[in-house]
Amino acid sequence: xxxxxxxxxxxxxxxxxxxxxxxxxxxxxxxxxxxxxxxxxxxxxxxxxxxxxxxxxxxxxxxxxxxxxxxxxxxxxxxxxxxxxxxxxxxxxxxxxxxxxxxxxxxxxxxxxxxxxxxxxxxxxxxxxxxxxxxxxxxxxxxxxxxxxxxxxxxxxxxxxxxxxxxxxxxxxxxxxxxxxxxxxxxxxxxxxxxxxxxxxxxxxxxxxxxxxxxxxxxxxxxxxxxxxxxxxxxxxxxxxxxxxxxxxxxxxxxxxxxxxxxxxxx
Numbered sequence: 001x002x003x004x005x006x007x008x009x010x011x012x013x014x015x016x017x018x019x020x021x022x023x024x025x026x027x028x029x030x031x032x033x034x035x036x037x038x039x040x041x042x043x044x045x046x047x048x049x050x051x052x053x054x055x056x057x058x059x060x061x062x063x064x065x066x067x068x069x070x071x072x073x074x075x076x077x078x079x080x081x082x083x084x085x086x087x088x089x090x091x092x093x094x095x096x097x098x099x100x101x102x103x104x105x106x107x108x109x110x111x112x113x114x115x116x117x118x119x120x121x122x123x124x125x126x127x128x129x130x131x132x133x134x135x136x137x138x139x140x141x142x143x144x145x146x147x148x149x150x151x152x153x154x155x156x157x158x159x160x161x162x163x164x165x166x167x168x169x170x171x172x173x174x175x176x177x178x179x180x181x182x183x184x185x186x187x188x189x190x191x192x193x194x195x196x197x198x199x200x201x202x203x204x205x206x207x208x209x210x211x212x213x214x215x216x217x218x219x220x221x222x223x224x225x226x227x228x229x230x231x232x233x234x235x236x237x238x239x240x241x242x243x244x245x246x247x248x249x250x251x252x253x254x255x256x257x258x259x260x261x262x263x264x265x266x267x
Contacts, residue, residue: 034065035065035090035259037057037066037067037089038069038088038090038092038113039053039054039066039067039093040091040093041093043095043128052219052220053092056218056250057092057250057254059251060255062255089123089261089262090122090123090124090257091117092125092126094130094216094218096128096129110130110133114133123211124208124209124210125210125211125213126211128213128215128216131213132177134210135179136187136189139179139183139184139189140178141178141183142177143177143199145175147173147228147231147232149170149171149173149235150195151168152170152171153193154168155192156191161204161211161252161256162192162252169242170242171215172228173197173198173201175198175214177214178199180200188205189204190203190204190206201213202214202249209257211257217242217245217246217249224237225237
């Protein structure tokens, strides 16, 4: 389904990248109303990352209204005075690096955005350093750096977020920090996908309805290959497998977590 995008955003570049867009006026006439999501990305290659992320979100059959927050707007009021009627149904936060690798400004922006989501009791998808920063204190530990394509297994194959996924997934891992199955389970979170070499990759907080992805599921093949090369890895990602996994996962999160609790104003 198409994504609603404000005309001031780089629509031409996104359309060229294969993102399906729809005019806000046309979308307002459709029923049911769209899910409004706040999306914030902090890191390098913003246009490329945003295109990949919007492509994932647009793979669902649901209609979405994306409010893309530019990094320099976080501290200048957009979270304090959101656009439109201020109604949001969920949020997606993405930040590059581990908890200790992001700068003070990015950490401050992320903390404010996480606090805003928590205060509104919104379901959230948190990726990379955004997941690291939002996780309960003490759940992460520093380990040996990993930069490889790593075989992962489903911890809870019957979970609503894991339907339609195979029992084993080869996923790119580029990080140092890890969390174990025991630590995650003891913190009240649900471990969903894990690997022997790199610990838990995906966890869900059923109380807050937050989905934590320690690895960058939004990246395309070329972006992942560049990130692996920068770390000296000889792994070569293949087109398809984890991108399909990411599309299924994001679609399940929207359908099973965000949409059932969404309320829409009367037309």
